[in-house]
Amino acid sequence: MVQLVGDGGDAIAPPPRITGRSVVDWISRRAEAVVIPLGAILVGIVLFGVFVGIQGHDPFEFYNLMYTGGFGRQLSIENALSRAAPLLFAALCVALPARLGLVVIGGEGAIVLGGLAAAAIALPLAGAPAFVGIPAMALAAMIVGGLWIGLAGALRHYRGVNETISSLLLAYVAIALMNQIVEGPLRDPASLNKPSTAPIADQLMVGNLPGLNVHWGFAVGVVACIIAWILIDRTTWGFSARIAGGNVRAAQIQGLPVGKLIIGFCALGGAFAGLAGMFEVAAVQYSANGSLAARYGYTGILIAFLARHNPLMIIPFAILLGGIEASGGLIQRRMGLPDATILVFEGLLFVLILISETFYGRFRIFNPEKRRAG
Amino acid sequence: METDLGWWAVPLALIGGAIRISTPFLFVSLGETITEKSGRINLGLEGTLVFGAMIAYGMAYLIGDAWTQAEVAAALAQGLPAPDVSARSYPMAAWLGVAIAAFAGAVFGLVHGLICSLKRVNDIAVGIAMMLFGMGIAFYFGKPFIAPAAPDLPSIPFAGWSDIAQVRDAFNVNVLFIIGIALAVFLWWAFRNTRLGLILRVVGDSADAARALGYDLNLVRTLATAVGGAFAGIAGAFLSLYYPGSWNEGISSGQGLMAVALVIFARWNPIACFWAAMLFGGTSALGPALQAVGVTGGYYLFNAAPYILTLGLMIATSSKNRAMAGAPGELSITR
Numbered sequence: 001m002v003q004l005v006g007d008g009g010d011a012i013a014p015p016p017r018i019t020g021r022s023v024v025d026w027i028s029r030r031a032e033a034v035v036i037p038l039g040a041i042l043v044g045i046v047l048f049g050v051f052v053g054i055q056g057h058d059p060f061e062f063y064n065l066m067y068t069g070g071f072g073r074q075l076s077i078e079n080a081l082s083r084a085a086p087l088l089f090a091a092l093c094v095a096l097p098a099r100l101g102l103v104v105i106g107g108e109g110a111i112v113l114g115g116l117a118a119a120a121i122a123l124p125l126a127g128a129p130a131f132v133g134i135p136a137m138a139l140a141a142m143i144v145g146g147l148w149i150g151l152a153g154a155l156r157h158y159r160g161v162n163e164t165i166s167s168l169l170l171a172y173v174a175i176a177l178m179n180q181i182v183e184g185p186l187r188d189p190a191s192l193n194k195p196s197t198a199p200i201a202d203q204l205m206v207g208n209l210p211g212l213n214v215h216w217g218f219a220v221g222v223v224a225c226i227i228a229w230i231l232i233d234r235t236t237w238g239f240s241a242r243i244a245g246g247n248v249r250a251a252q253i254q255g256l257p258v259g260k261l262i263i264g265f266c267a268l269g270g271a272f273a274g275l276a277g278m279f280e281v282a283a284v285q286y287s288a289n290g291s292l293a294a295r296y297g298y299t300g301i302l303i304a305f306l307a308r309h310n311p312l313m314i315i316p317f318a319i320l321l322g323g324i325e326a327s328g329g330l331i332q333r334r335m336g337l338p339d340a341t342i343l344v345f346e347g348l349l350f351v352l353i354l355i356s357e358t359f360y361g362r363f364r365i366f367n368p369e370k371r372r373a374g
Numbered sequence: 375m376e377t378d379l380g381w382w383a384v385p386l387a388l389i390g391g392a393i394r395i396s397t398p399f400l401f402v403s404l405g406e407t408i409t410e411k412s413g414r415i416n417l418g419l420e421g422t423l424v425f426g427a428m429i430a431y432g433m434a435y436l437i438g439d440a441w442t443q444a445e446v447a448a449a450l451a452q453g454l455p456a457p458d459v460s461a462r463s464y465p466m467a468a469w470l471g472v473a474i475a476a477f478a479g480a481v482f483g484l485v486h487g488l489i490c491s492l493k494r495v496n497d498i499a500v501g502i503a504m505m506l507f508g509m510g511i512a513f514y515f516g517k518p519f520i521a522p523a524a525p526d527l528p529s530i531p532f533a534g535w536s537d538i539a540q541v542r543d544a545f546n547v548n549v550l551f552i553i554g555i556a557l558a559v560f561l562w563w564a565f566r567n568t569r570l571g572l573i574l575r576v577v578g579d580s581a582d583a584a585r586a587l588g589y590d591l592n593l594v595r596t597l598a599t600a601v602g603g604a605f606a607g608i609a610g611a612f613l614s615l616y617y618p619g620s621w622n623e624g625i626s627s628g629q630g631l632m633a634v635a636l637v638i639f640a641r642w643n644p645i646a647c648f649w650a651a652m653l654f655g656g657t658s659a660l661g662p663a664l665q666a667v668g669v670t671g672g673y674y675l676f677n678a679a680p681y682i683l684t685l686g687l688m689i690a691t692s693s694k695n696r697a698m699a700g701a702p703g704e705l706s707i708t709r
Binding site: 103105155157158159160161162164165166168169170172173176177179180183298301302305338339340341343344345346347348350351353354355357358360 | 417485489492493494495496498499500502503504506507508509510511513514517627628631632634635638672673674675677678681682684685688689692693694
């Protein structure tokens with residue numbers, strides 16, 4: 001297993017006495033975790049500006065459109081938040097297993113199957129009231145998503161199968177399974193050119209947050225991130241997971257249930273990803289179809305790494321990426337750039353954020369002990 | 375003449391598919407074997423494969439187009455009537471496309487290798503990032519090449535004598551397939567018998583031993599990753615220039631990644647890589663072969679067969695407790 005979570009100085013240590021110096025030290029240690037990713041993003045913005053500029057486009061217009069399309073107006077903010085909803089869940093599917101040093105990249109599969117499960121259980125529940133139907137859809141999505149990623153965790157634990165490869169292979173299998181079911185047993189005969197399941201009943205559709213054109217999935221996603229943070233940072237399970245992620249042998253000698261932790265964290269991540277699919281069905285598409293495989297799982301990987309697998313940091317980065325993706329259409333229309341422009345930008349950010357990992361602990365200003373010693 | 379082969383068409387299509395579809399698996403897995411022998415893993419080959427497919431197709435098209443126009447211009451300059459260029463094909467342009475894809479793949483590998491040489495940077499994560507970046511940039515530049523037709527790579531009709539169209543199709547063997555076999559044999563020999571092969575293995579098996587011998591670990595690993603990338607670029611060129619033989623954004627659906635898994639199954643042995651690639655090629659042909667004889671029921675599920683096979687092989691060959699036989703000691707994926 002690999003060390004994914006940086007040692008942010010938060011390992012086992014006695015509670016320090018609060019003094020003026022300790023506050024400054026605390027801030028400068030925390031500042032490192034903010035300044036380095038922001039620096040990487042800034043370098044990415046400059047580099048991509050050069051990339052756009054070389055091809056004869058105006059980089060300032062590009063970023064201006066990105067801002068307008070993603071964050072500049074009420075409408076675009078709502079757009080950004082709506083797109084952030086599935087990304088919050090997808091990122092959790094990467095961040096939770098990462099606590100144990102696992103790199104799970106197949107969240108897309110759990111999203112797709114979660115959406116399918118939600119749409120499937122909505123069929124017999126067409127007459128049920130919302131307070132029964134919607135939780136049932138959410139539960140079905142979480143169970144299926146949890147089983148799917150939990151399987152990758154179980155294969156890792158019991159057979160030593162690399163979870164990165166197996167989870168991505170499972171994602172391809174999930175998409176094939178969804179296509180097969182949507183075009184076969186569950187196909188709505190009325191869906192002609194885009195095979196879909198039958199639309200869910202009206203009362204099972206999930207509406208918008210009060211006063212905003214953003215569906216409830218976003219609020220639930222934020223709550224999920226907070227729950228995940230509490231789990232990781234404030235419970236013994238989270239603490240055990242961090243130990244197991246650092247050193248499996250040590251964790252086993254301590255008698256920690258490494259297998260249960262691995263499978264449990266993977267399954268929980270998968271359950272969250274399943275919820276992303278459920279909200280896509282219940283609040284956006286109103287049926288399960290090929291649009292469920294919309295690459296949310298892959299953007300989620302980037303967000304989790306940007307957030308350094310901290311569930312609370314996932315919230316701002318998911319909104320940021322949601323806004324960037326929301327602006328894609330506008331950039332495409334106004335500047336005539338290909339729709340893959342955002343993909344290149346995201347790929348570049350991903351590479352740079354990984355390069356930035358090498359700079360942790362290298363700058364004196366962020367390391368009080370070194371600063372004083374030097 | 376067309377003969378109705380009935381169900382015999384299925385095994386024939388599987389053999390043909392194994393020969394046709396295995397080539398990209400073979401090249402990617404040979405490249406990844408070189409990279410992993412040096413102790414690093416490159417999960418980004420899927421992105422390299424897609425980018426290689428795009429650049430090979432685009433360049434072959436542009437070069438072929440330029441040559442055609444030059445021919446017309448030369449004829450007109452001599453006062454001759456313009457030649458009929460509608461049926462012109464330039465295999466040479468396709469081969470240049472392959473070379474450019476190999477070069478581009480090497481650049482991708484070099485970038486991956488250099489980033490992984492930094493301290494505290496995780497090679498698996500960098501692979502995922504390079505995969506997404508490579509696909510993004512391929513789609514970005516590939517838009518204009520989705521419509522036009524680029525020249526094909528030539529193939530050798532080993533069954534040209536046969537009357538049956540399906541038999542002729544099955545044994546139409548691409549030159550790259552033969553080169554791939556030769557490379558597999560050469561690498562198998564070279565890992566054991568050459569100085570370079572020995573350096574690669576020592577760097578991959580024991581960093582301490584390699585350092586003691588005075589080798590620069592990062593240099594060897596970066597170069598090995600660059601060579602691996604070049605192989606993946608060639609594999610991509612095969613996809614777009616021979617089979618399926620066109621460029622579009624869905625040209626690869628995980629072949630690059632499956633090939634990485636295949637290396638583990640093949641135990642880092644180039645000859646075993648060849649057999650594994652044949653197996654994968656045959657499995658990939660299962661869906662289309664059954665569809666051709668009228669079994670259309672589980673089309674999507676049959677197309678998922680290679681992924682399920684990969685998973686099954688990984689489950690069968692991995693082990694929880696012991697290190698895998700033949701695994702390079704420094705490889706993070708097996709630890």
